[in-house]
Amino acid sequence: MAHLRSRRRHALLAVPVGIALTASLGFLPGAASAAPQGTTAKTAVTTDGPTLSYVVNTGTDRATLTKVKKAVKAAGGSIVESYDRIGVIVAHSGNPEFAKTLRAVPGVASAGATRTAPLTPSATTDVGKPEKLKLPKGSALSANRQAADGKEPLEGLQWDLPAIKADQAAKINPGSRKVTVGVIDTGVDDTHPDLAPNFSAAQSASCVTGKADTTAGSWRPFDPDEDYHGTHVAGSIAAARNGAGIAGVAPNVKVSAIKVSTPGKSLFYAESVVCAFVFAADHGVAVTNNSYYVDPWLFNCADDVDQKAIAESVGRAAKYAQGKGVVNVASAGNSAFDLAAKEISDTSSPNDTTPLPRKVDPSKCLDVPAQLPGVVTVSATGPKALKSYYSNYGLNQIDVAAPVATSTRSPSCPPRTAASSPRCRAATGPTSRAPRWPARTWPVWRRC
Template identity: 40%
Template sequence: MVRGYRRLAGAAVSLAMAGTLAAASLVTGAVPAGAAAPASAGHGEYLVFHRAGGQAEALRAVRAAGGAVAAVDAKLGYIVARGPGAAFAERLGASQAVIGVTGNRKIGATTALGAATGPATAPLSLTGPSALPAASSAASGAPAAGPSAKGAARGADPLSGRQWDMKMIGATATGSYAKARGSRKVLVGIIDTGVDGRHPDIAANFNRALSRNFVTDQPKDPNGKELDGPCEVKGCKDAADMDDDGHGTHVASTIGSPLNGIGVAGVAPNVSLVNVRAGTDYGFFFLKPVMDALTYAGDAGIDVVNMSFFVDPWTFNCTSNPADSKADQLQQSGIITGVQRALDYARARGVTLISALGNGSSDLGAPTSDKESPGYPLGKERERTIDNSCLNVPAESRGVISVSAVGPSKRKAWYSDYGTEQTDLSAPGGDPSDEGTSLKGTAREILAAAPAHVLRREKLIDKSGKPTGSSVVRECHHGHCAYYQYLSGTSMAAPHAAGVAAILISRFGKPGKGGLAMSPEKVERMLYATATRVKCPASGSTTYTVSEETHVCAGGPAKNGFYGHGMVNAYRAATTRG
């Protein structure tokens, strides 16, 4: 999972560690929701969420508190306002019409792990992508064998032999690829740090026309600490086919890299991939871009979205934690409310919602402590005592299918969050510490496409293009090379489920907006019905110890805290009669 990209949270870990939303309905005369009201000293921009039917009262509250209205979003029920700091937010909270008040600033993270250490090592902070960095070990750096047209015709790509994850779920030449590869009419949205739409193992399936970028990169945080670095383009808004992090590209590749005789193949190699970017280069996710991305997905006819991130700055959002100030409580309430409304909007328009569960190595049904919040601005984290009323968003939001991660032996990955309430499905996410198979080191992680410029920046390939370690694989033919990276995390697990959902929609969807359509309720039922049931470990109900904490698997084969309703199964999805 991604969060602040370089930490964990439900998306994949940043590449650096890898060595590891639709237009709003505006009030007449208001500026666009994405624009700022005229700046004034000491004023900040806020998203003010109001109760149904409470817009007029909330507008009066904004003005009474000394604020100015910039815009109103009637779709999701919030006001964009400017006001004088935290005191402004607390004054708004006194209104019966106001549910939450959240600063409109960079918040969020990806779901990837930040270190390739085993369970004996405490997990990194959960503020980055949901992918874990690949284990580092020496490598020759030699290119992989060139692609073979015959191999592609047989339903395999040159690096398919390294994709243990696809074998685990039946996405192989003799498995699902021979039965159903998905349809170009099925649109899969990647809400992430971007997608490298020019990567040779993504380009054929990349839908540039529908792709959007809802974020503006932020070179530094309010304290002057570097975040995204220098802007590459004027206005700091990257093109819709760019990914300066790599997390989103890896996710997209796992979902739908084509069977084209190049590199790897995705779960559904014939679907259309749509970049619906809501994360910055560093991997932080603003609340508003996340809402905008989900709203756009609903309006654009996208069938499935993959969310390998959590919205920050809070790993867990608590609406009434006594350890938090009133302003902090209102901010967390705003995040829960705003994301849920955006999810409901998208799901009501046919979008199946898939999320990484998280890399906190904890039981989300019984959380006791949050040491990672608030994750923005950098360095503001403090330890809080929490309980199960606090939510990880969007993994614990309603209507979302949340996915835990397993390693190559099918053991729950040491870093993966779990819980009988929260885990809906499981899927391969990689685990460097999983010694249950003959695989070693990076081979225990998930291999997928990576942007060359990101690898070069992170010194994972040298000036000549040669990989500097085993976490990166170069595959060349006809003088052109493409790059792939091993990563681990629940960020890597979720896209396997998104790909299987795309196969089901390709087979059973009906003509609809954008191509094919299928109700999220039916997709969810079929995902569960086609999953491979996995029992809790036989040795009692416990597995292994992580940082002196014992992970306990509760429940039976039909539904348990480690595997949910089971492991996603592409072959069964490709062959079920419905």
């Protein structure tokens, strides 16, 4: 799980967020550029190589899409999903020359593998394990049963709320029920009593395969004990003020889960993230939280054909969401990198096979989705309102900052009591900063 912002890895105070996405980075989409005049080979296609997942970025007109889809099949590929509105096709193929063949098709802007490790078989319907948690007998269930000071039982441990005055803001307006924050992550345990009151199943899905699965429960973590990250993020955003557990930054907004992590290693591949942004946009999600980077590359470079295709596909999906009014918020990263530097050492990519250390120029090699145009990028601050030692930073690279627990101030869950949450995990680290912002973007979103 090295890709999660918690392992390496915003309450909006009325910051006017510009969400217009441009194509100025060169490899983000405008009209698809025509490749050299060539056609797919009519000779027999080899498909006995390792099966990989690919993204093919093309034009959005019907003629081009039809031609490219035929080329995908002719090159030994099978189409998993075609996002026609943004010109992104997700395909699987065992043809080692698949991407190269597609790049030669007129109308294809880019095409590349989304991973270096072969695909592994998975169930068609990936329903996570339900927890079916309940409040302990005797727990307080309403505001008039809360502690005398009006706080949730564990709220005293949440120093971040007063740091951004979220506790005071909640007294005036705890959030709008018309706003849903979509957590693009490892899945969310919607049965948790602190989340159940605010969870929106109608706006939740699993996008792990690159195609949205809305089967009931598909959005839950594969393993709640290991894949707790998304549940933690959802709680930071919208844990209900119900007299149990903690308080979310905006305890009255709704939260949904869009699961994108693979079982086991919990990797977030491009096809899953593309699916997630499009699903969020098409299902009325107002804000997305993105506390991760797209695997397997920490940085995606425009001069690498696979990484170029990854960045373009996710960029198109994020731009589509922004065009439908979605505010996308992402963690800046937790490697203490200066994202405005001329050179950065990347020693972890690719993280799904054997890493190959390299030097990258962060102006040409992007941390996706954090460095995509239009995405609100969030760095981390500690209890003293100073930059956290692990947080990425950089001139003109960070939009906002938010408080996060550090190793010097990390509370532990108290012994379980009738007044506490039935399941508590004290999470520390930079993953916690991003959720502080999506939860409070709703006043700005409402005015858009």
